[in-house]
Amino acid sequence: MKSKGTAVLREQNQKKILDYIRAHQPCSRLEIAQGLGLSKNTISLIVEQLLKDGIVAESGIKELHGAGRPRIMLTLVPDAFQSIGLLVQQDKLEYVVLDFRLNEIEEGELRVSSDQDVLQELIRLAERLSKRFPNSKGIGIGIPGLVDPETGYVYQSSKLDWKNIPLKQEVERIVSQPVAVFNSVKIAAEGMLKEESPLSSYFYIRISEGVGGAYIINDHIVNGNSWTAGEIGHISVDPEGPLCKCGQRGCLEQMIGLNALKEYANQEIGNQVHTNDWMKMIQNDSRLNKEITRYGLLLGRALVQVIHLINPQKIIIDSPYNMFDPFRTNTLEFSQKHTLPYAFEKTEVTFTSERFSPAKGAAISILLND
Structure with a gap:
């Protein structure tokens, strides 16, 4: 024995x-x-x-x-196992199914209207996918909020207006496969590990509806004592800025997230930015272009604090604004000007050419960490 x-x-x-x-x-x-x-x-x-x-x-x-x-x-063998990854957002659910070689079998999204219960829609989608892919090793779920990845408990998600939800337990009551729950930014960062050359440390920044960060040391996510490590979105970059739910003014998330851009467009232009047309609007409107240029300065201000405080080998910026030269230029120029010269010189700052899906990161984690 x-x-x-x-x-x-x-x-x-x-x-x-x-x-x-x-x-x-x-x-x-x-x-x-x-x-x-x-x-x-x-x-x-x-x-x-x-x-x-x-x-x-x-x-x-x-x-x-x-x-x-x-x-x-x-x-x-590609079809030996599959895995399912889900991303929960305010207005939609995204999903991806991977085979054992990490190739995408299927991806899609489900729009969720304001009068629908996001949690129940999530459970129904997980149930449908688990039945369609019974050979899946499990279901990974990315949540924008404070998550204990060990227990799958969501302590708080201001984006979803959730508090104290045992999400892993709720979903596993319905599906037969194991379920894992992650912070969406941290699991996107972990998923990117396989696409990066080996690094001792890197800091990942994701700009979407809000702004989040994740710190990776020797291939491991640093969660912190209360799972809030890496929360760059709550670094204040403008003391005169709008009040954040955390109690500060001018948090990076409030200043440069997509929700901030949508609000600006609505107020200044009288037109709401939608996911499918925001890029065309930015390219065709000088006011939006100028606003995103300003976002680069604000992000650069936050990078100064990241470089000085944790000194990562590399910073990866995953943002919908990366295609705009002024945004990238202002980010780099401001951070270089206000960072200790040797510290900036030893930090590689890169901008992704394509967005990395947290849903895919969640599915990758299921396959690689089983």
């Missing part, structure tokens, strides 16, 4: 092997052993079981030039 310690070690090694195959497929047993520093015997035993379980498949033979036997190559 195997000891508990041996079983845990085997489970850990199996996860390492699957992660290695996912990143390097097709690859041979020898390449896995060399890459992970594990014995050939350990690799062979675990791979044989994965082959029997239909999780890994042999995909051909790699002929070697010169001496040495041909190597049998291994790949993941």
Whole structure:
């Protein structure tokens, strides 16, 4: 009979092997052993079981030039497992379904009107998807708010007007698959890990309806004692700005989030910015263009505090404004001008060319952290 310690070690090694195959497929047993520093015997035993379980498949033979036997190559079986990721927003639910290789099988969104119960719509969507994809390893849900990822308990979400909701428990009452609940910004940051080269630390900033941040050290999210670490959206960048629900004035979230832009457009132009047409409106209206240019200065002011306080190796800005040169230029110029020179020089600041989906991040987490 195997000891508990041996079983845990085997489970850990199996996860390492699957992660290695996912990143390097097709690859041979020898390449896995060399890459992970594990014995050939350990690799062979675990791979044989994965082959029997239909999780890994042999995909051909790699002929070697010169001496040495041909190597049998291994790949993941894409439909061995799936995972479901959901993102809850004020007016819609987004979802994505991934296969075992992290390829998207399906994605979509469901609009939620103001008179609908977002929680009940979320549960119904999770139920429908779990029935359509019974082979899913689980359902990951991203929430804009204060979440304990260990228990799946939502303490507060001002965006959704939620407070003290045992969301994991509520959804698992209806679906048969395991459910995990995350802060939407933190899980987007974690999902981006697989697309980044190895870094000791980076700070991820996401601008959407509001503004949030996540701090990653050695591939791990820093949640903090009350799960509020990384809340860059509540750094005050204008003491004369509008009052935030947190009690401060001029929080970054209040100043540059999409909700702020929509409110500005409504007041100054008399036209509401909608998700599908805001980009065209910005490009065609000098007032909106000027406002987003100002957003760059405000974000740059917040970056100064991030660089001085936690000194990350890299800052990644995931924003709908990234395509506008003045926004990027003002962000960089302001932060450089007001940051200690050597600190700024040692911090790489990048702007994503495409938005990363928190729903996809939640689905990735289900597959990689099972």
